[in-house]
Amino acid sequence: MQFFTHVREHRWTTAFGYVLFVALMVAGYYYNITFVQLGLIDLGTRLVGMSETAVSVWMAALALCTLVVAVATGVTMDRRGWSSTLRTKLQLLFGVVCVQFVLTLVAPEIRSVPAFGAWIGVASIGLGVGFPVSFSLAIDLVPVPDRGYVAAAITAITYFMANAIPLSWSIDVFSRVMVAAMAPGVLVLAVLSFARIDRIDAVLSSLESQHRAFGTGRFCHDEPVRARSAAFVVPVILMFGVFFIDSLGFLRIIDTPSLLLSSWQSPALSTRVFIAIAHVVGAVMAGVIYTNYSLSRVFLWTFALFALSHVLYTSDLRLAAVFPSLAQGPTSPLNPAAYAVAVSFYTTLNFVLWPDLSTADTVGTHSAIGIGVAGWLATFTSTALALYFQAAELTLLSHLNVVQALSLLLLFGLAVGLYVRRMVELARYDGGSTV
């Protein structure tokens, strides 16, 4: 890992870049998976008084709006050259954090549907601008060979905090914690973005010039990857599949009290710490695999792990259906731990993939399309499907069975696709002449 070389050789500016990137991404992702994904459900149902279905529809709208704003922001960043200007990106990020700070502060006071809708609209702008801006910082701050490990560190720290720190899933609690955590962050970003201090200017200039030394993303070396090329579209589709599977399954799991209270919301600290450690282990594994193997191998492992965790869940449910008394017993933390490993795997991949598929001139657009389509559009469509399942009164087993089938299908499809691609390569190489 080059980070240790930088530290050993006292290149503190470069080392500071690593720390800054990890801190910003951890803060942003922690905010997203706690406040946005969990806090909004509580806000909508408990304080505003909407049904869970209505809140889900609003969440889907948030996802769709975020996608549109993210793509518009990413394209604008690349066209205006903001993607390769560090200070501009920090200023944009400062604006986003300010908007989110205010939104976080006022969220517990919302009591009406129109106010909730307005909150969603403003939040989607903040998120849509924030994603391409923050992901594009990777090209300035993290050398290409270290991106897998840095992504693993972001995932591990975020999920460990989210699971091990016992916070109630309520908007009031999230709001208080986030406001306290964001306040110093706003100050630091303000100084970095606007203060004209020689020392800070020198650090930022040094960091900004790094992207030329770091070079283009890992997958752009032979030739730049274009947004319409298969080299970009295929990973987007695969990541869409991963996000879709995760979201569709998790929406139902957190809607099932027996599964939720024995895992992510367990009153036992040991259970939550066990899941938190599983997240860390999964992230480290993903970092190692990403750094040492081809991209297809990482995707194969991701789908295999999702298939495995859903096989575990559905097998338990099938067993409980045959022996109903089983359903009354305590649930093992093994299933959520396997699920946590799978989630950490693809989250790590998500943090590193888009910068590595980009150059300094395309990182805004590619990050926006990647996260927008794979992340937010998948969330939107999976939420819509989950609502349909809910309306159709699908049982828990049937719901998770669909998710399991999808993960197995993607695993099988990817394996076949890779095999066929190799066959085509061999056929072209040999020209079909070898007997």
Next chain:
Amino acid sequence: MSPTEAIPLLIVVLLMISVGGGDVQQLSVTFQGETSVETLDDVHVVAGGTTTVPVDTAVSGDIYVIGGTARIDGAVDGDVTLLAGNLSIADGATVRGTVQTIAGDSSIAPGATVGRVSALEAPTPSNSPAQRIGAFLLQFLVLGGIGWWLVSRHPVLLENVGAAVADHALVSGVVGSLGAVTLLVLFVYMMFTLVLIPLAIAGLVAELLVVLYGQVVFGYLVGTHLPLERSSVATVAGIGVFLLALEVLGVVPYVGGIVQVVLAVVGFGAVLNTYFGLQRFEPVTIPGGGS
């Protein structure tokens, strides 16, 4: 007992039934609470709580105890097998078949009538130095023989796996742990299909063989550091030293066990990464860097 905890022992029960050639039409399980049994399915599994065959009650079928407590006060026309938990057969009770204790606590009152009593004595190597030394020597002879043959005929295999262990221990460990756990779960769930039990057993044996192959490679690596000229002799000696080190580690509580597991998964991953040594493992090259 949760489903995940019950699955391994339920699989053992299914294996025992299928190996015994039993024609099972119905199987019932109790997981909790107080249950008094008046009639039995072909097989009844006690996984938790307390199940009692009351006095003056005669039931027909086999009982497997994998958790909780089974009390026999009446008559059972069948076998009773204890895999875990507690079993008590009271005075005046009757079991016409075999009472087999594999693990767990069983008590049979003097006044009880039992067709046959069978107890599986778990091997206790720690109590018998001769047995431990015998097992160690057997393992050393087998692995040493394999190591001798490999280093004499196919040294590249050991070199390639050894290089993956020495140069890429972290990658080997990650792949080894992921591969071993995933395959283990896969084989366990294959067993549930009953049809795939032979394949699952073959898979588990294969996993064990890969771990043993890894041990041979570790021995080879140790051998390269010994002051012996002939590589075959050095490999055999290295395997001996490595196995001895594993034995010593087994004595150290907690840390010793963890180190043993780490060595096993690193060896497992190195074998997989190199296709059993047929190909040298080279991680992908990520261009770029510098500052």
